[in-house]
Amino acid sequence: MRKNLIFGLVFILVFSILAACSGDKKAGNSKDKGNEKIKLSVWHNFAGDDLRAKAVRAQIDKFEKDHPEVELDKQAIPVDGFRQRLKTVAAANEMPDVFFSYSGSFTEEFYDGGLIQPITDLWEEKQEWAEKFLPGSKEIFTYDGEIYSAPVAMSATSFLYYNSELFEKYDVKVPTTWDELMTAVKVFNENGITPISLGNKAAWPAQSSVFGVIADHVTGTDWFLKAINNDGASFTDSEFIEALGYFKQLVDEKAFQDGANSIDNTQAEQYFVQGNAAMMINGSWAITNLASSVSKEELEKIEVTVVPSIEGGKGKPNTMTGGPGAGFAMSSKxxxxxxxxxxxxxxxxxxxxxxxAIAESESLVMYDVDIDKSKVSDLYYKAFELVKNVNFAPVYDLYLSSAGGDAINQGLQELMLGGKPEDVAKKLQDAQSKAVAE
Incomplete structure (x- = not known):
């Protein structure tokens, strides 16, 4: 009897201890759960050591420091593999929570697939911030009246850079019309100076920097947006063939250096800086490249303006190709x-x-920000002041299908080798209409 009593007391004691331990454990779990960090992932392609990449990563690091409640999974993916990585996870519907997305068809594909969600409420909550974006900043990321991104980059692809020293030496007027541009081409050729430096080995520079803005001057933007969708306009229309004719005029008048299809964009930049060419039609990326690779004396000779308009064309004057280059989007999940x-x-x-921070890293932004001039080059500051007052036209390869983009790139190379505008126009129309139909 006594044994049974002692055994019973021991059993109760052990059970109570176990129950207490279990209770403590449950209480501990509850406490841990209350302090559990919220997981958030962000993917971007600012993986390099350039100033812009460091500026963006610094902002992400600051967010992480300011939000200890967040477990932030940061993935900086090199540019060359970034697009493919995103497309791979998109196919599996496993998008990162926040990610860097290029404007145009790239973001549109995520929208069409239901993979992203609007952030219109952010724009509405931060009115003072929203009002300082440059025109066109939100429109390119707007679908069915909702805004899906906030741009952190400007893709300005057709600055006309010119060597002021050479223009002064040969008494050439900085061109504001097509006829003045062709006069400049003639004068520089007569004096043994290449008029316009171009490195088209990769095929896209002639299209993205030179032809796109010429075409918009001739056809206007509305025509192009209809043509890419086969909506009442075709790339075999007379105005587009006329635009190709203006590009061919540059080729025929020897505006570009011999072998332009055989040198790359970096070589073309150096050719221009060394004084071998009087002008260069290139993108905003050239500013960063030049600011970091040439002497202050060489940089001081370089001025920047827009490609001159074409009399009788349907495009707006004071226009360059570009606009918001990319921004951060949010997964629909x-x-x-x-x-x-x-x-x-x-x-x-x-x-x-x-x-x-991004602007002062010598990178153009779609935002009206006050820049500390001591932190940027004079060339960058001139370019940034210029873009505040220009009109933007679509960059062809951001809106065309992949097949259409390849067709115009290859077609322009063919024109530079003696091809016909009509043949180029037909190949582009065939490629684009087939892509639209699929």
């Missing part, structure tokens, strides 16, 4: 508190502080 934090992360990068 993000919700609740995680979504609130994702919005804060996007604002941390694309907000006033982030825009200023």
């Amino acid at each position: 993000v919700e609740g508190k995680q979504r609130d934090l994702a919005k804060e992360l996007i604002f941390a990068i694309a907000g006033p502080e982030g825009q200023k």
